[in-house]
Amino acid sequence: MRSIGHFIGGKHVKGTSGRFADVFEPMTGEVQAQVALASKAETRAAIENAKAAQPDWAATNPQRRTRVLMKFLELVARDNDAMAELLAREHGKTIPDAKGDILRGVEVVEFALGIPHLMKGEYTEGAGPGIDLYSMRQPLGVVAGITPFNFPAMIPMWKFAPAIACGNAFILKPSERDPGVPMKLAELMLEAGLPPGILNVVNGDKESVDAILDDRDIAAVGFVGSSSIAQYIYERAAATGKRAQCFGGAKNHMIIMPDADMDQSVDALIGAGYGAAGERCMAVSVAVPVGKTTADRLMEKLIPRVESLKIGLSTDPTADYGPLVTKAALERVKDYVEIGIKEGAKLAVDGRGFKMQGYEKGFYMGGCLFDNVTKDMRIYKEEIFGPVLSVVRAKDFDEAVALPSDHEYGNGVAIFTRDGDAAREFAAKVNVGMVGINVPIPVPVAYYTFGGWKRSGFGDLNQYGPDSVRFYTKTKTVTSRWPSGVKEGADFSIPTS
The missing domain is CATH 3.40.309.10 (Aldehyde Dehydrogenase; Chain A, domain 2)
Known part of the structure; x- marks a missing residue:
């Protein structure tokens, strides 16, 4: 029987909590694997590892970050059949549907290839006498995604691709019901050249979720699941000052x-x-x-x-x-x-x-x-x-x-x-x-954005598309004036143009 641990610092790590969950094969009803359920300490270790790795990744220029994603796409295409079968055996959806699951995630990775353009700021010359004004988008730091069982390839990619492209490190807590494909995606990102620690996978249940929500080194969290849990995560994340985009149920x-x-x-x-x-x-x-x-x-x-x-x-x-x-x-x-x-x-x-x-x-x-x-x-x-x-x-x-x-x-x-x-x-x-x-499943293409209203979505920004760049970055605005021509003496009035 397979044993599934965690993926931290570019390595497979065995669980140490002593707690495990069964992973079933829905076709037969039999247990096919056991997945470790992380403790608060294990989750914290993954966050610390990501926090140490993130500054160098943020300092890597956007083109080089994009090249990692380009290589990742090649590797997903190479392993597409094997991943689809693994997904089907853990989730139960048919292989053609599993390939669709993967493809819709790939489309968001393709969108994230435009990050050198998408992260550009604005510039105004002469905003005031001798004053130039410009803005820049910078990564948040360490962010997290808590993803559901029903799309174990698509939604993790929706979350981590734009986040990592923006220069963040990412903690992925996938569903414990079908963790095989999320672990495989992390392996492929490492093979594509992503530095260890930038994508860590922590398998677990409520204990690891709460550890993520309470940890002050996590700057933002995204979630997809039921509405009651979406609201819980949104409120608990807000209590520690995190950004949160939490998507719930539907009818x-x-x-x-x-x-x-x-x-x-x-x-x-x-x-x-x-x-x-x-x-x-x-x-x-x-x-x-x-x-x-x-x-x-x-x-x-x-x-x-x-x-x-x-x-x-x-x-x-x-x-x-x-x-x-x-x-x-x-x-x-x-x-x-x-x-x-x-x-x-x-x-x-x-x-x-x-x-x-x-x-x-x-x-x-x-x-x-x-x-x-x-x-x-x-x-x-x-x-x-x-x-x-x-x-x-x-x-x-x-x-x-x-x-x-x-x-x-x-x-x-x-x-x-x-x-x-x-x-x-x-x-x-x-x-x-x-x-x-005349379209029954209106899931927007990757360069728009995905999100429901009312109890289907908690938070101001949606998944993928331009909203994902806004969600995973913070804007810094710089007002610049150089000494030449600056008059001496203090000015006690608020600056105006």
């Missing part, structure tokens, strides 16, 4: 207007609702057909598609999706289905009885589809994070807009329509951070 709606292409809409719901077994923060979990006729047409086409979903091994190239990440996750989703039934929703497709032949202990579940869901039900209000789609019927456009706008989560939303005016009005009105028009 992403997809509005289907009467004029929408129904086949296209159903395809979108199947892929966005059931891909990766629904374990995506941008998964569509609520379908909102507008009008009874639209709803009836949608259900007529959707039911057979959900019933025919192919659930299989993560390594099966023909599978639509694989198992959930753990048995606890599987049981949680099944519990929500039972709650929906008790609340009075109509379970049009019940996938709870699915068993994978030969892999009966794996964490598999068939697709579930609810109709006649109402906004007072728990299955509508709470994030299920599984292969469950709820259909909430809206009588008109205004009611459809109000549903995602009034929901406590505000991560992503989509509308499917042929009406440009309706789409434009929807995009302007809806109270959600990311909007798709």
Whole structure:
């Protein structure tokens, strides 16, 4: 059985806390590895190591920092197949989906290659008599990322690539459920030429998280996970003066207007609702057909598609999706289905009885589809994070807009329509951070930025894109005047132009 420790100072380090967590293979339900859970002292050691390494890295010019990232991209491409299989075996998503996980992280690394330009400051000559004014962006020092199980390649790269490009050292605390790929990414960064200590990986649970949050040498922390924990991390980080960007749960709606292409809409719901077994923060979990006729047409086409979903091994190239990440996750989703039934929703497709032949202990579940869901039900209000789609019927456009706008989560939303005016009005009105028009999963490209509203996001700055450079740097402004021509004597008035 594999034993996974930490990665500190460019070396694999065994855990010393005496605490471990099991890493399961979701396909079989068997334990495939044990990961060490760091103590407060181990976490502190990683931070001290990063703090010692960071000044020299910050003094390295941006072009040279960029070259490390360029080499890292080459190495990720070289090891892409092996990493995708490792990811699939620890998480449960299919290999094509795992490769997508890696690719979306790579895109942010590619964005970070522009850091020599992105970190440029501003300059004004003659801001006052003989005075020049300029600004510079400087790294914060040591920063940290606490990342989730559902994207073990993408979100670590979203966090550490711009942070390191800006000249910071980075402490990564990945999910203990699937730590293999984050450890591999750290190895590849070292192989690419990153100095030891600039990317340290500390595996752990709440003890290591709290150690990061309470440590005054950590200047900023980013998090992705559930909303309750996002709020906890945001508040605790703020108590020690840290910057924090914390992203939480979601309940992403997809509005289907009467004029929408129904086949296209159903395809979108199947892929966005059931891909990766629904374990995506941008998964569509609520379908909102507008009008009874639209709803009836949608259900007529959707039911057979959900019933025919192919659930299989993560390594099966023909599978639509694989198992959930753990048995606890599987049981949680099944519990929500039972709650929906008790609340009075109509379970049009019940996938709870699915068993994978030969892999009966794996964490598999068939697709579930609810109709006649109402906004007072728990299955509508709470994030299920599984292969469950709820259909909430809206009588008109205004009611459809109000549903995602009034929901406590505000991560992503989509509308499917042929009406440009309706789409434009929807995009302007809806109270959600990311909007798709005939695009079911509106994850922006890497040179924009990713972030939800309301309880989906805590903090003023989003992930990746220009916001990441602002988040991982501080601005210093210099007002400069040289002695020639400066009159003698004290001036007691505030300087003006």
